[in-house]
Amino acid sequence: LYVEKEKNIKLSSGDTIVVSNTIRNLLPTRIIQAYKEYCKECDEEFKPLSDTCLFEILHCCTASNRKSLQGLDYFACDGSNAFDMLTHLCDELTTHDVTTSKIIELKKGLHESRNCLKNNYKLHVEFNSEVADHCIKYGLSDPRDLFWKEDCNHSHSMECDQCLLLKNTLIELRATIDSCSMTKEMKLRYLHRFDQNAQLIW
Incomplete structure (x- = not known):
């Protein structure tokens, strides 16, 4: 959810209240799916409401759906555009002796x-x-600035398969570009x- 300004709601009593104009960037089905996964992670014995009730709650909530993030969240928008650019870059590599199976594998990883x-x-x-990729304290800590540095009281010894997929896909895509048969100037371009768009994602 995002908050974009405020709006006035008039009650049946005649009073007017000001509420945040929230905007959803996910479809209701995705929101419910994420909610159920969250409930399962927190407490496997907890039984969430039925899909019918959850859809009704979302329907009654004062929020609007927004498909485009332009003008709302430039950070997320830049990342989304970067994925599009890298996918397009994969398609271009088909003209430089990269196999179709490799292109499909890279595009699947990006998707x-x-x-x-x-x-x-x-x-x-x-x-x-x-x-490490899930740790807020670790992610926001700046080792170069004493005022913004905070050490974790745990080790970062675990890895997330989904986060590794992104890392490995980007590494593989860069290696594929580096091994392509093309001129040095074209390869540098x-x-x-790649580096420009990968930085927007990572």
Whole structure:
């Protein structure tokens, strides 16, 4: 959910209240799926409401759906565009002796990683986590600045398969570009495009 300004709601009593104008960037089905996964992670014995009730709650909530993040969240928008650019870059590599199976593999990795960041990643983030990519304290700590540095009281010895998929896909895509049969100048342009977009994601 995002909050974009405020709006006035008039009650049956005649009073007017000001509420945040929330905007959903996920479909109701995805929201319910994420909610159920969150409930399962927190307490496997907890039984959430039925899908019918959850859909009704979302229907009654004062929020609007928004398909485009333009003008709302430029950070997420840049990341989304970067995935599009890398996918397009994969298609271009077919003209440089890269096999179709390799292109399909890379595009599948990008697609699954994109869905993970959009839907599931937020459910795995915790203030303290043994997975470095999920640990808020570790992610926000700046080792170069004493005022913004905070050490974790746990080790980051675990890894997330979904986060590893993104890392490995980006590494594999860069290696594929580097091994392509093309001129040095063209390869540098491709690598520059890759690095630029990978930085927006990572």
